[in-house]
Amino acid sequence: MSIAARLHPSRWLYLSFVWATIFFVLVPLATTVWVAFFSNKILSFPAEGYTASWFGQALTLEAFRSGFLLSFQVAIGASILAVCLGVPAAIAIARHEFRGREFINTILMSPLMIPAIVAGTAIYLFYIEVQIRSDVQLVATVEGLTLAHTLIAIPWVLRLLVASLSGLDPAIEEASLSLGASRLTTFFRVTLPSIRPGITAGVLFGFIASFGDLEKSLLLVGPGRITLPIAMINYLEYRTDPTIMAVATIQVLIIAVALIVSDRFVRLGRTF
Template sequence: MTSSRLAHRTLVAIAYVLMLAPVVMVIMTSFFRDEIVSFPPSGLTFRWYFNAWTRREFANGFLLSLQVALIATAIGVAFGTAAALALSRSTIAAKSAINTLLLGPLAVPGIVAGTALYLFYLKLENRLDLDIVGTLPGLIAAHVLLTIPWTVRVVTASLQGLDTIAEEAAANLGARPWTVFRRVTLPMLRPGIVAANMFSFIQSFESLELTLLLVGAGKTTLPVAMLNYLEFRMDPTLAAVATVQILVVAALMLVTDRFVKLSRVV
């Protein structure tokens, strides 16, 4: 093995260690017996998992996060896929500006976006005399702003490697535009759309900063419920909840990669 290859592998190994060390530490902490985390621990236990299971705010937060993430993903992926197709196939002069606008939420810090949406919702409430802040529709609308940029980004990347010969052949054989899209274009975009669903769901499910100011009393998502718990307790219960989140996300990525190779579209 040459010295350059050894150095490359060493750097890759260090990068993996730096990325995975916090995850491993959270998982390890969730089994510590002591209420105040200390090293080395006095023993191991599943107590904190049972404690998290019995606390209603975590269960309710998980269900609300799941509901919001599923609905926001369905809406955002549909609109984002349509936007990616329109931008990739159009020749309008403002295409670059529109693409930048759609990807803008990825560059804005979550707490800034959440504050801006909160103030915007307050103005809408005054104008329309409707309750928006703290409602499920308002929260879903905010999370759609997270899912659309990810969809546009992933689907656009998938479209760049798409061969249009099959679409042209179907059109030449008499297929209508909708038939070409449904039977040719959409199946070829399936890897990108599946990846967009996965990334959009994860971003919505784990969103804290954007959600913090938009939830109502008694209706908090799981990340907000974890933050509220942290204000009063410092035991490893949160590490147990975070471990479950890590396992859910890891399982989702493994299942997605089983049917769609993420390395081809990401």
């Protein structure tokens, strides 16, 4: 009897659902990459021919170049800040029992639960209130946008670091302390090297979360400053050629590389 014949009907149903989900996720991505090579000047099916010229046009447009640079700058800054905040938070949550621990963990993870447009609006109103009370401008500044994107990155960084700490035997740290090392020395010489893969993956995943954000950026960017997702939306208002698909393909490629590198350090399937 073949393996297929031995499968229980419920197993068949499960496998069908899995493959249908994979198909539902991958087909739009594959279609985006495919259409990016169409020679059609207006997006339409079937393809009149194939060309890679749209990628060259995407690289020559100032809006996309400046949008990419701003998105990259903000994503790098946000991921680094998120790791700086996430490391002590993850150690406190994973290693210590204290009153309010679950509440703090929930607060730090809340950006995943709140709709992005609602969070963006709340941050915008908060920035306006800060400017009114202290005359410090955060709206329409790179610094304000970076701080807002840090909130996006923190939950992912925290989750990866807690997962890394859960795989680290506390006895190793206790042995270091019992041999006379201070807590600071133990952190830098024992804990930090052990969770370095999680930190690296946290930086990369924080970068991914920030780089692809649209909703918060829409409310917080200033005149003359747009992120790559906003540049793509603006382009679609006036043109419908495959250039936008070429930009999307480049963006997907960057995120895919970051995900592959992240999975190299921390097996994401065991974390999420």
